[in-house]
Amino acid sequence: MIFTTVSNEPLTGQIWRMRLTGEQVEVRAGQFVEIQLPSFFLRRPISICDAESKDGRTMLTLIYKVVGGGTRELTAFGYGDELDLLVPLGNGYELERSGSEVMLIGGGVGVPPLYLLAKHLRAKGKKVSVFHGFNTASEVFYEREFKELGCKVTVATADGTKGEKGFVTDAIKAVYKDNVKAPYYYACGPVAMLRAVKSQLGPDGEMSMEERMGCGFGVCMGCSIETRSGARRVCKDGPVFKAKELIL
Amino acid sequence: MNMMSVILSGVELANPVIPASGTFGFGEEMSGWYDLNCLGAISFKGTTREARYGNPLPRIAECGNYGMINAVGLQNPGIEEVLKNQLPRLRELYKGVIIANVSGFSVEDYRYVCGLLDSEERVSLIEVNVSCPNVHNGGMAFGTTAEAAAEVTRAVRAVTKKPVYMKLSPNVTDIVPIACACADAGADGLCLINTVLGMRIDIRRRMPVIANRYGGYSGKGIFPISLRMVNQVARGLLQAGYEQVPIIGCGGVETAEDVIEMMMAGASAVEVGAANLRNPMVCKEIIERLPEVMRELGIAELREIVGACA
Numbered sequence: 001m002i003f004t005t006v007s008n009e010p011l012t013g014q015i016w017r018m019r020l021t022g023e024q025v026e027v028r029a030g031q032f033v034e035i036q037l038p039s040f041f042l043r044r045p046i047s048i049c050d051a052e053s054k055d056g057r058t059m060l061t062l063i064y065k066v067v068g069g070g071t072r073e074l075t076a077f078g079y080g081d082e083l084d085l086l087v088p089l090g091n092g093y094e095l096e097r098s099g100s101e102v103m104l105i106g107g108g109v110g111v112p113p114l115y116l117l118a119k120h121l122r123a124k125g126k127k128v129s130v131f132h133g134f135n136t137a138s139e140v141f142y143e144r145e146f147k148e149l150g151c152k153v154t155v156a157t158a159d160g161t162k163g164e165k166g167f168v169t170d171a172i173k174a175v176y177k178d179n180v181k182a183p184y185y186y187a188c189g190p191v192a193m194l195r196a197v198k199s200q201l202g203p204d205g206e207m208s209m210e211e212r213m214g215c216g217f218g219v220c221m222g223c224s225i226e227t228r229s230g231a232r233r234v235c236k237d238g239p240v241f242k243a244k245e246l247i248l
Numbered sequence: 249m250n251m252m253s254v255i256l257s258g259v260e261l262a263n264p265v266i267p268a269s270g271t272f273g274f275g276e277e278m279s280g281w282y283d284l285n286c287l288g289a290i291s292f293k294g295t296t297r298e299a300r301y302g303n304p305l306p307r308i309a310e311c312g313n314y315g316m317i318n319a320v321g322l323q324n325p326g327i328e329e330v331l332k333n334q335l336p337r338l339r340e341l342y343k344g345v346i347i348a349n350v351s352g353f354s355v356e357d358y359r360y361v362c363g364l365l366d367s368e369e370r371v372s373l374i375e376v377n378v379s380c381p382n383v384h385n386g387g388m389a390f391g392t393t394a395e396a397a398a399e400v401t402r403a404v405r406a407v408t409k410k411p412v413y414m415k416l417s418p419n420v421t422d423i424v425p426i427a428c429a430c431a432d433a434g435a436d437g438l439c440l441i442n443t444v445l446g447m448r449i450d451i452r453r454r455m456p457v458i459a460n461r462y463g464g465y466s467g468k469g470i471f472p473i474s475l476r477m478v479n480q481v482a483r484g485l486l487q488a489g490y491e492q493v494p495i496i497g498c499g500g501v502e503t504a505e506d507v508i509e510m511m512m513a514g515a516s517a518v519e520v521g522a523a524n525l526r527n528p529m530v531c532k533e534i535i536e537r538l539p540e541v542m543r544e545l546g547i548a549e550l551r552e553i554v555g556a557c558a
Contacts, residue, residue, distance in 0.1 A: 041313045041467050041526055086528070212306040214318060215525040217280075219273040221293075221323040222308040224301070231301050231323060236277060 001025070003060065005081040008074075011063065011141040015109065016075055017049075018062045020083065025058050027051035028092030029117035030188075030208055030240045033062065034216040036084040037073050043086065044070045045216050045235070047188070047208070049112035050119070060087070063112035063141070089216050090239045093117050093206055095124065098184035102126055103205075104151070105168055105197055107133045107189025111142055113208060115149075117186055122149050129175070129183075130154065133168030133193060137161035169196045187243075195248040203244035209234045252538055254288070254517050254551050256494050257411035257436040259372045261288035261345055261517055264507060264550060265535050268498050268521035269294050269349035269375065269415075270320065274334035279341045281528040286535050288517060289345035292330075292338065294377050296350075297357045299326035303382060309448040309457035315467020315500070315522055317446045319382045319460040322351050327361045331368060339370045346370055349415070351377040352390075352400075359403045366408035374410050375496075376400060379417030379442035381464045391417040391442070394429035405434035413496060415439040416481075418470075423477050424484035431490045439496040439519070440481060441474045466522040467500060474499020475513045482514025482558040502530065504537040508545065512556040 003022035010016050027048055034043035050061035066072050077083060095117075102121055104114045111132055121128050128151040134140045135158045146153045155163035156171035164171040168189070176182050185205035187197050194207050211234040214222030218236025225232055227245045232238060252263040269291040272278055284290065302323030309317040325334065338346060348371040352358040358376060365371050378391035378400050390396045397414060404412050414430040416423060418441035427438055443464025448457040456462075478497040485493050497515025501507060502523045510518045523530045538550070547553055 036526065039313050040310060041315050041522070042308070042310050043526065212308050214308045214316065215271075215528070217528060218277040219271060219528075220308075220318065220525050221270075221302060221320045222318060223305070224307075224320075224323055225305070226301060 001085050001087060002082050003085045005077045005079060005083065006059065007079065008077055012139050014066045015139070015141055016064055016066060018064070018074070018077070019059060020062070020085070021057055021059045022085070023058070024053050024056050025051070025087050027058070027060075027088045027116070029095075029120050030092035030113050031088040031090045032239065033060065034086040034089060035074065037070055039073055040070050042214065043216060044074065045089070045213050047113040048088065049115045051116060063109070065109040086216060090235060091237065093186050093240050095120055097206070098126065098186070100126055101183040102128055103172075103183055103185040104128060104130045105172070105185055105187040105189070106131070107168055107193040108135070108139070110189030110193070110208070113188050114186065115142060115145060118146055118149050118151050122151070128152070131156070131168050131171050133158070133171070133189065134162075135159065167196060168193060169200045172200060191248060194246070198243050198246070198248055203242070205243045206240050207243050207246060208239045209241060209246070210239065251542065251548060252550050254554070256373060256496070256517055259345055259411060263288040263535050263538065264511065264517040265531050266291055266347065266496065266517055266519045267524055267531050268519035269377070271521045271524040274330070275338040275341050278528060282532045284342040285344060286532055287342070287344055289347050289372070290338065290342055291347040291349050291375055291519060292334070293324050294322050294349045294351045294380065295324050295327050295330050295361065296322055296352060297327055297360050299329065300324055304459040306457060306459055307463070309463065311446070311448065311465065311467065311469060314469030315465055316525070317448060317458060317463035317465050318443070319458045319463035321382045321460065322380060327364055331364065335368065335370055345372045347373045347375050349375045349377055351380055351383075353383070355400055355403045358400050359407055362404045362412075363407040366410060371410065373413060374404070374408060375413045375415050375439050376404055377415045377442065379415050381417070381419060381443055381445045381462065382460060391426065392420050394426045397426050398429040398433040401430045401433035401435045411436040413437040413439045415442055417442050418473060418477055418499070419445045424480055427481045427484060428488050428490070431485065431493045435493070437494040437496065438481060439498060441470070441477050441499045444470050444473060468502050468523070469500060471500030471506060475510060478510060478515050479513040479558060482555050486558060504534045504541045507534060507538065508541060508547070508553065511550065511553050514555045514558040516551070516554050
């Protein structure tokens with residue numbers, strides 16, 4: 001599908017936000033797009049941060065980190081430029097599995113898909129506590145946006161320049177202490193973070209995984225991970241998995 | 249017969265375009281993008297005797313916009329599961345010609361899987377992969393010598409009456425004697441090429457990108473290589489007196505023009521592989537564009553151009 005760039009600008013040093021508009025698509029929180037770029041053979045998978053539909057059109061918000069040639073090329077697109085997207089891809093989070101209180105846990109560029117999730121959870125009237133981990137204060141983004149949705153936001157930075165000092169699990173510990181049963185959680189971030197979260201909070205939650213992909217729609221088997229229920233494709237069977245399925 | 253139809257060992261395809269094994273799963277996921285019934289045939293994911301998880305990750309490395317390297321390592325549910333679940337489901341989605349792609353780690357593996365497929369009426373043709381570069385102690389080793397390729401061919405020939413097409417590796421010094429050895433051993437046809445052994449290095453980490461170190465390079469960057477090898481085999485077979493051994497050309501095909509070029513080189517039908525991963529609609533788009541290109545080039549019937557440059 002062809003989408004037209006509306007805006008594309010940096011939020012922090014390496015994190016960019018792009019908005020695109022195109023034909024209406026139904027998006028679940030946790031799903032992603034695959035973007036075709038002129039200089040690269042494979043598309044780039046980017047998680048969907050927000051999707052707003054009106055009058056048969058959908059505005060997508062994508063937040064991405066510039067990590068290589070592909071994402072660097074993406075920064076060159078501006079107002080009016082067209083991009084070929086496959087959207088929506090992947091399964092998305094299950095909103096119904098959680099109760100009236102939930103936790104969202106994001107690390108770095110794992111934060112964006114949690115935004116649409118928070119929006120949907122808040123629309124269902126759930127109480128949403130958000131824990132975000134970043135390396136340093138200058139890398140923090142979307143704290144205000146989550147607060148505006150009515151979420152309680154706690155930020156942790158590894159160097160202590162903002163919020164709790166340490167990892168996101170330290171921030172969770174500071175809020176929930178040791179004896180409080182944490183509610184159902186939804187997490188997205190680096191594997192090291194997911195591993196720490198699972199060992200801290202147990203298997204009662206969902207986690208979004210990231211892997212180097214070929215196609216993005218389940219045919220090439222490039223991103224298959226071993227799980228407790230056998231081989232699963234991150235792009236098609238995921239990217240969201242029940243935490244208890246994952247071998248981290 | 250319509251102007252785009254082609255014949256592979258008595259099996260008629262409505263057009264020459266076949267998604268290549270490993271880039272199309274078992275059709276289910278692709279059926280979400282378009283109606284699969286426009287396809288000339290479908291070659292399903294390489295299937296082995298036992299279920300396989302495949303290689304460790306990362307399995308994919310990119311090569312600019314020329315293509316990609318994969319080292320998936322034949323992840324598949326195993327032949328019994330495929331016969332029970334994937335194949336019936338594929339038949340529901342697709343009424344056309346189904347090609348079973350088979351791989352193995354021993355001659356006995358190939359014999360076993362092809363023996364089971366022989367009585368499977370939904371399969372019209374068997375493509376025997378002796379050229380996977382991503383599995384140890386087997387796979388490609390069978391496709392890299394004429395003797396081993398012939399041994400697999402004979403074993404498979406003995407257990408099935410279905411047309412047998414041997415899928416050959418480009419990672420050899422001279423592909424023609426291997427092709428002739430397969431034909432001698434009873435292969436009905438050939439499919440070439442599988443991926444070209446390649447490598448990428450992450451220069452920041454000083455490590456191979458692919459966990460398995462090397463992988464199979466595919467995509468438009470290999471088109472001149474596959475075209476050359478199809479042509480060499482087509483000419484070699486003719487010179488050796490094999491006039492009825494059709495070739496399925498494969499490697500880097502992305503456009504309707506590529507399909508025609510591949511057929512002129514000697515292919516009776518053409519597989520589209522890595523391009524499916526970049527653009528899931530590519531096979532449908534090629535098929536829709538073919539009549540226009542045929543008109544431009546003054547081609548009345550596609551099968552007439554097979555081997556025009558052989």
